[in-house]
Amino acid sequence: MGMTSAVQVPRLLALVPYLIAHPDADLATTASVFGVTPRQLVADLKVLWFCGLPGGGPGDLIEVDMDALEEGRIRLTNADFLGRPLRFTPEEAMSLIVALRACEEMAGASLAPAVRSARAKLEAAFGGADIARVDITVAAGAAPVRDALADAIADGAAVRLTYHGAARGVATEPLVDPVQLGTRDGYGYLTAWARDKGAWRTYRLERIVAVARTGDATGEHGPAPALASGWLDDRGDVVAVTLDLRPDGHWIVEYLPVDDVQHRPRGIVRARLRVADPAWFRRMLLRLGPAVVRVDPPEAAASAIAAAREALETARAATGGAGEGVE
Amino acid sequence: MNLTICLLMARRFVERARLRELVDGYRDLSDAAFERTFERDKEELRAMGVPIETGSNSVLFPDEVGYRIRRRDFELPEIDFDAAETAALGVASTVWDDASRGREAGAALAKLRASGLDPDADRVAGFAPTVGAREPAFETLWEAVLRPSRVAFRYRDRERVIEPWRLLNRTGSWYLIGLDVGRGEGRSFKVSRIASAPALVAGEVRPADPEVVAAHVASLRPRRGIESVVAVREGAAPDLVRFAERVGADAPEGFAAWRVRLPANAAGELAWYGADVLVLEPATLADTVRAHLEAVVAWA
Numbered sequence: 211m212g213m214t215s216a217v218q219v220p221r222l223l224a225l226v227p228y229l230i231a232h233p234d235a236d237l238a239t240t241a242s243v244f245g246v247t248p249r250q251l252v253a254d255l256k257v258l259w260f261c262g263l264p265g266g267g268p269g270d271l272i273e274v275d276m277d278a279l280e281e282g283r284i285r286l287t288n289a290d291f292l293g294r295p296l297r298f299t300p301e302e303a304m305s306l307i308v309a310l311r312a313c314e315e316m317a318g319a320s321l322a323p324a325v326r327s328a329r330a331k332l333e334a335a336f337g338g339a340d341i342a343r344v345d346i347t348v349a350a351g352a353a354p355v356r357d358a359l360a361d362a363i364a365d366g367a368a369v370r371l372t373y374h375g376a377a378r379g380v381a382t383e384p385l386v387d388p389v390q391l392g393t394r395d396g397y398g399y400l401t402a403w404a405r406d407k408g409a410w411r412t413y414r415l416e417r418i419v420a421v422a423r424t425g426d427a428t429g430e431h432g433p434a435p436a437l438a439s440g441w442l443d444d445r446g447d448v449v450a451v452t453l454d455l456r457p458d459g460h461w462i463v464e465y466l467p468v469d470d471v472q473h474r475p476r477g478i479v480r481a482r483l484r485v486a487d488p489a490w491f492r493r494m495l496l497r498l499g500p501a502v503v504r505v506d507p508p509e510a511a512a513s514a515i516a517a518a519r520e521a522l523e524t525a526r527a528a529t530g531g532a533g534e535g536v537e
Numbered sequence: 538m539n540l541t542i543c544l545l546m547a548r549r550f551v552e553r554a555r556l557r558e559l560v561d562g563y564r565d566l567s568d569a570a571f572e573r574t575f576e577r578d579k580e581e582l583r584a585m586g587v588p589i590e591t592g593s594n595s596v597l598f599p600d601e602v603g604y605r606i607r608r609r610d611f612e613l614p615e616i617d618f619d620a621a622e623t624a625a626l627g628v629a630s631t632v633w634d635d636a637s638r639g640r641e642a643g644a645a646l647a648k649l650r651a652s653g654l655d656p657d658a659d660r661v662a663g664f665a666p667t668v669g670a671r672e673p674a675f676e677t678l679w680e681a682v683l684r685p686s687r688v689a690f691r692y693r694d695r696e697r698v699i700e701p702w703r704l705l706n707r708t709g710s711w712y713l714i715g716l717d718v719g720r721g722e723g724r725s726f727k728v729s730r731i732a733s734a735p736a737l738v739a740g741e742v743r744p745a746d747p748e749v750v751a752a753h754v755a756s757l758r759p760r761r762g763i764e765s766v767v768a769v770r771e772g773a774a775p776d777l778v779r780f781a782e783r784v785g786a787d788a789p790e791g792f793a794a795w796r797v798r799l800p801a802n803a804a805g806e807l808a809w810y811g812a813d814v815l816v817l818e819p820a821t822l823a824d825t826v827r828a829h830l831e832a833v834v835a836w837a
Contacts, residue, residue: 219538220585220644228651244647260561261538291546294612295651299586300683302645305638309629312668312706317625321661324621325629331616343682346668346706363663374775381775393666397708417776497809500832511836517811518833524812525827528768528789 221246222254222261226272226292229284237282255279258286303336308344315348316391316398316415318360350398351415356391358421359400363388366428368405372420373413381419386411387428403431410435451491452482452506459501462494478503485510492517540578541587545611549594550603579604587611613648620657623649627656628664635670638679670711674731678704678713681735685742687718690735692726699724700742702750707757714753716745723749725757765799766818768792773813786817804829 221244228243229235241251255274275285298306310329317325350356362369370385386402393399398415410431450469455462457477462468470482485491495502495514505511539560544551557563557571566574583589588610593601618626630646633639646656670679674690681688682701689698699715702723706712711728718740768788769778778795786794794817799806804825807814816823 216581216585219541219582221647222538223541223587224644224647224651226651228647231651231653243650245643257538261542291542295648296586296611297588297613298645298648299641301679302641302648304679304683305633305641306626306629306645308638308706309632309642309668310625312632312666313625313629313664316666317664321621321625321664324619325625328618328622328625328629331618331622335614335616343685343702344679344704347708348666360664374779381772388663390663390665392664393668394709398666419775419779493809493811496811496830496833497805499805499808499829501805502836505836508836511833514833515837518808518830521808521812521815522827522830522834524789525815525823528792528815528817 218254218257220296222258223292224295225251225254226258226286226289227295229286230289230293233285234278235284237279237284240284252279255284255286258289298336300336303332304344307332307336308346311346312348312393315346315350316356316393318391319353319357320360320364348393348398350393351418355418355421356398356415359388359391359415359418362421362423363390368424368426368428370422370424371400371402371413371418372422374417374419384411384413385424386413387431389428389434391415401434403429403434449485449510450482451485451510452480452504453498453502454504454506455479455481455498456501456503459498462498488513496521540575541582541606544589544604544606545608547605550590550592550605552601552603556604613652615652618649618654621660623654623656624658624660626654627658628661628666630656632666632668633670634667635675637676638668638670668706669709672711672728672731674728674735675711677735677737678711678728681737682713684737686737687740687742688715688735689738690731691733692731694732697724698738698740699726700740700745702745703754704728705754705757712757714750714757716743723753725753763799763803763819763822764796765803765816765822766794766796767807768794768815768817769810770813774810777810777814788817789815808833 225240225244228240232240237248237251241248244251246254258272259274261272270288272289273287275283275287278285307329310325310332314322314325314329359369361367368385368387370383373382373384384407385405386400387405388400388402390401391398392401400413400415400418402411402413403409404411453459453462454474455478460479462483463471463479463481468481468483472480474480483491491510492513495505495511496517539562540556543556543559551559553575556575557566563571563575579589588606590605590607590610591602592605594603595601626646626649630642631639633642650656670676678688678701680686681699682704685701687698687700689696691697698718699713700718701713701715703714704711705714713726713728713731714723715726716722717724723745766784766786767777768786770792777797781795781797784794784796788794792815799822803822807816807822807826808829816826
């Protein structure tokens, strides 16, 4: 192969059929399709120029129109013997098939059939029986909710959500301009402009129980933030709270935005959290319960302690009345 | 590159000596340099998926080994994707939030584009799923499952050799299911808990019993075991009662009773709702929730 490399050859083997299928292709467009700079693409074309049928005579080599290339157009001739790209490697086929599986879980009714049939065709061509070896599921909520959101995004329609947010334990009905469905860590999310907050918000799809159109069109709010950024980050009035956690509470370090983690003696993890929503933090402390050995500052736990007292009293009164043998 | 074209165009196996004459770049090399370069090129091409066959044209002299690439093994088969399917493939190629898998999916899409498909991004605007694979062990396990090859790693303080069956993502976490060779039975492993860098090891990977595999796959689903009755304050805890059945049990004023299935260790999950949710049945669960809340009160 002489001057060509292990990265370049697979690209060249795809580039030639691409250029045959796209006569007079634009240099910049082609470069972005192959994820290289225009300069690298020109270097690729110069390598191709020396490639061709055994014999190496003038009529046997691939020809690149260098004058057209100066003007940013690619014209390739004498390359018909490379009319089709190379087969997928097993890794390439599987990467695409698993990605389609992830899309399938999320896609609305308008896209889902195409995702499914594209995957079926790929599997038939490359996989056979072995193809189920890698699989993925996403908690993406109910199909009618996803469909309604996908349609509203496509139509640019504002919607009112019925949302069972985790923080409060009660349903809210935010009025939003929906812009994008995405996934992160196995959960499906809607990114939308929350009109009452005047800010971008993400909503877990499985917690949206109803979507109703308001008749309004969506407004222009600039680009939506990427899903990756933690949504606690952009809230004001953030308080740092440090928790000492027994092993059965260590899981929060993986699941919550944690600034700092220290491992202490006797299996204790000291984690510093940034708390933006007191209601959410109260519930988190209630959930952790005996897994928490210390809260700093102690005042941060006051509302959770009060809530626990109230819950115990309510339970005592109720189970006493219902005659349950709790004592 | 020229070696590929030469072997692809050949109708018969081409011997080494002939290749050395035919392929630009081999002609001027010394004997030793040619051997070295040819071997390296051949292995590199095979590694990138170019199917180079070895064989002989002669029945009488089968030792005269040559090489060829069969066009039908080399070329991407024609698959008839319509415009919507092509758009879906376009999104799929951007789904991986993992450099290696993203590169593979991108290379696959480049091949599809090379076969004349042009995904229309506008069709799928507003749709951007991602799949992560941040577990350090993932890369090797992916390879092990695809080959398939046995793989060795440490898990829960034990060195294990696994015949991999499945690599599954469940709500964001990857799991490996396979035969634990030392124990002689199927096991599930959470990939993030694998405690050493996994390594591919020699040994056969036998076909798995589909029923055993299915049982392990099913075991990864969240266990919602104990049937319980809870009283929920009207309008509160909608996520808890969304799939629940309303029952006629006695509930305090302003509460309604619901039958739900809860994991045995649901105390924390229920304490989360504070005074909005009370456990009516079973009494054991009510006790653990009470103990849990008392631990919170004890902080004061």
